[in-house]
Amino acid sequence: MKDFMGFTRRNILIYFKDILAVFFSLLTSIIVFVLYLLFLKGTFVDALTGTMKGLENIVSSQDIEMFVNGILLSGILGSSMITVPYTCLQTIVKDREAGVDIDICSTPLKRWKIVLSYFTASSLCAFIMTSLILTVGLITLGFMGDLHMTAGSVLASYGAVLLGSLSSTALFMMILLLFKSSSTSTAFFGILTAASGFVIGAYIPLSRFSDGVQSFCNLFPASHITALIRNLLLSGISDKIDSSIGGLDNGAFISAVKETFSFNAVAFGKTFSSSGSVIYVLIIALVSILAMTYLYKKTYMRR
Amino acid sequence: MNIIEVRNLTKDYKGKRAVDSISFDVEEGELFAFLGENGAGKSTTINMLCTVLAKTTGSAFIAGKELGKEDDEIRKAIGIVFQNSVLDRKLSVKENLLTRGSYYGLSAREVKERIEPFKERFELDEIWNRRYEKLSGGQRRRVDIVRALINDPKILFLDEPTTGLDPKSRRLVWDHIDYLRREHGMTIFLTTHYMEETRDSDHVVILDKGNIIAKGTPAELKSRYAHSKLVWYTAQSPDSENLISRISNEFAYDADHYNIVTDDDLTEFIYQNKKHIRDYELIKGSMDDVFLTLTGKEFA
Numbered sequence: 166m167k168d169f170m171g172f173t174r175r176n177i178l179i180y181f182k183d184i185l186a187v188f189f190s191l192l193t194s195i196i197v198f199v200l201y202l203l204f205l206k207g208t209f210v211d212a213l214t215g216t217m218k219g220l221e222n223i224v225s226s227q228d229i230e231m232f233v234n235g236i237l238l239s240g241i242l243g244s245s246m247i248t249v250p251y252t253c254l255q256t257i258v259k260d261r262e263a264g265v266d267i268d269i270c271s272t273p274l275k276r277w278k279i280v281l282s283y284f285t286a287s288s289l290c291a292f293i294m295t296s297l298i299l300t301v302g303l304i305t306l307g308f309m310g311d312l313h314m315t316a317g318s319v320l321a322s323y324g325a326v327l328l329g330s331l332s333s334t335a336l337f338m339m340i341l342l343l344f345k346s347s348s349t350s351t352a353f354f355g356i357l358t359a360a361s362g363f364v365i366g367a368y369i370p371l372s373r374f375s376d377g378v379q380s381f382c383n384l385f386p387a388s389h390i391t392a393l394i395r396n397l398l399l400s401g402i403s404d405k406i407d408s409s410i411g412g413l414d415n416g417a418f419i420s421a422v423k424e425t426f427s428f429n430a431v432a433f434g435k436t437f438s439s440s441g442s443v444i445y446v447l448i449i450a451l452v453s454i455l456a457m458t459y460l461y462k463k464t465y466m467r468r
Numbered sequence: 469m470n471i472i473e474v475r476n477l478t479k480d481y482k483g484k485r486a487v488d489s490i491s492f493d494v495e496e497g498e499l500f501a502f503l504g505e506n507g508a509g510k511s512t513t514i515n516m517l518c519t520v521l522a523k524t525t526g527s528a529f530i531a532g533k534e535l536g537k538e539d540d541e542i543r544k545a546i547g548i549v550f551q552n553s554v555l556d557r558k559l560s561v562k563e564n565l566l567t568r569g570s571y572y573g574l575s576a577r578e579v580k581e582r583i584e585p586f587k588e589r590f591e592l593d594e595i596w597n598r599r600y601e602k603l604s605g606g607q608r609r610r611v612d613i614v615r616a617l618i619n620d621p622k623i624l625f626l627d628e629p630t631t632g633l634d635p636k637s638r639r640l641v642w643d644h645i646d647y648l649r650r651e652h653g654m655t656i657f658l659t660t661h662y663m664e665e666t667r668d669s670d671h672v673v674i675l676d677k678g679n680i681i682a683k684g685t686p687a688e689l690k691s692r693y694a695h696s697k698l699v700w701y702t703a704q705s706p707d708s709e710n711l712i713s714r715i716s717n718e719f720a721y722d723a724d725h726y727n728i729v730t731d732d733d734l735t736e737f738i739y740q741n742k743k744h745i746r747d748y749e750l751i752k753g754s755m756d757d758v759f760l761t762l763t764g765k766e767f768a
Contacts, residue, residue, distance in 0.1 A: 174567060264552055268548070270520045271543060
């Protein structure tokens with residue numbers, strides 16, 4: 166067990182000791198945050214107020230603002246769940262390029278422990294970073310107003326973040342095992358950084374896209390997890406808004422808002438419930454883990 | 469007693485034969501040198517013996533354990549200094565050594581105990597908390613060697629350990645290797661680009677295009693494949709050339725001296741003709757000459 170723990174510790178240290186790597190792994194999240202301050206917040210608020218004709222005097226502007234803030238937090242979390250594990254997993258490619266993998270394989274450390282350790286370290290890094298973002302986000306929002314979250318929702322949010330970290334890591338590990346050079350994996354990261362904000366609907370709600378694009382985006386576990394987190398973070402404030410309307414619209418406003426901001430992933434004409442999303446993500450993670458075990462054997466056994 | 473026994477070891481790689489049925493033995497405690505140009509098959513052989521590359525055919529026993537069947541036991545018995553540094557650049561020396569030690573199932577305390585005897589000799593205290601990327605080439609090599617010693621290996625594999633180092637650092641690395649042999653009785657398996665580094669080896673194997681083309685002690689190889697040379701400083705004259713022709717027909721006059729190449733006993737010749745031969749240099753055949761004779765190529 167010491168060998169596994171030691172190698173995992175090493176992989177975690179490699180990520181956290183490289184300040185630039187940490188920064189770039191959070192770049193999309195930072196971009197989402199900056200864009201939010203610049204114009205996204207206004208756009209989202211306008212979109213909401215546009216759909217609440219006749220309810221302007223009933224729904225408080227502070228509740229609308231808190232709702233939009235929650236959308237922002239889910240977007241930041243969703244994008245970091247993509248970029249942090251990918252950055253951490255780039256160690257695999259760098260190790261191969263520098264010949265470090267030969268050094269590792271020349272020790273008694275078993276091959277399956279090596280692959281499991283890369284996976285564990287990356288999942289942990291992603292969980293640590295996203296939990297940190299979630300914690301800071303919740304505290305900040307707590308100072309700004311009330312999200313009306315229950316303790317259970319808060320706890321479940323951390324659970325969703327953990328599931329997101331595990332599934333993204335599993336998926337990216339499978340992809341990164343195919344790359345042979347850092348330049349290729351870095352180029353892919355560039356694409357990922359640019360695309361991740363769109364894929365999870367941080368910049369523009371996925372519902373605004375065509376069915377085909379929505380289906381494509383919702384193939385990624387991170388999109389499902391982001392939708393799940395949106396539900397967990399915003400169910401309290403949604404209920405609060407709905408109850409302030411007092412049944413005048415039979416819940417139509419909140420239903421429309423949830424649809425607009427993609428509270429449920431939609432792919433190939435099927436709307437996923439939260440539990441459906443969890444099952445989908447678990448299946449993707451399991452398939453990825455099996456695939457990466459096979460790929461790792463191919464790549465590292467050198468037989 | 470042989471600590472490494474290799475029989476008909478072969479490696480086919482991407483349709484090419486990288487190592488072609490090589491056989492050799494390494495005795496316990498000796499310095500064994502593996503020579504050859506780039507692409508000769510040195511690193512492929514080392515990687516097979518270190519269990520990171522599978523053999524195609526043949527067999528090898530390392531520290532009494534069979535390659536391919538008892539790889540984990542072999543991994544515990546060997547230490548490797550790779551051609552390129554393979555430690556983590558962003559981590560400190562301490563972090564690098566502690567994590568590497570853990571791969572052998574060692575706790576931090578156990579790693580520190582293993583390192584303690586080498587700490588002063590390899591001057592680790594001053595760089596203990598420094599990042600590996602901040603170290604000089606010589607300092608990195610010192611840490612690489614200590615990393616290879618962490619598991620208390622019986623055999624230390626060194627794959628061109630001095631390549632890229634300045635002469636002073638190269639000398640220091642050799643001091644450390646000598647120390648490990650002398651004080652710890654460690655078997656050293658070396659590949660090198662520098663022919664002079666094989667001078668102190670117990671046995672040398674020369675590899676060319678995946679085949680062993682010669683093996684023996686440096687003295688045996690030199691006597692078999694290299695010629696001694698006499699540089700005789702004297703004026704050019706028919707008498708001198710008559711004298712030279714008694715031992716060699718292979719001579720030439722340059723500036724102020726004759727260069728005479730022969731397989732005969734030059735010491736005896738000089739002694740017999742000491743009245744004539746007063747100012748001279750006797751140059752023994754070198755490993756460079758051995759390599760040149762065997763491959764027809766100058767060593768890079």
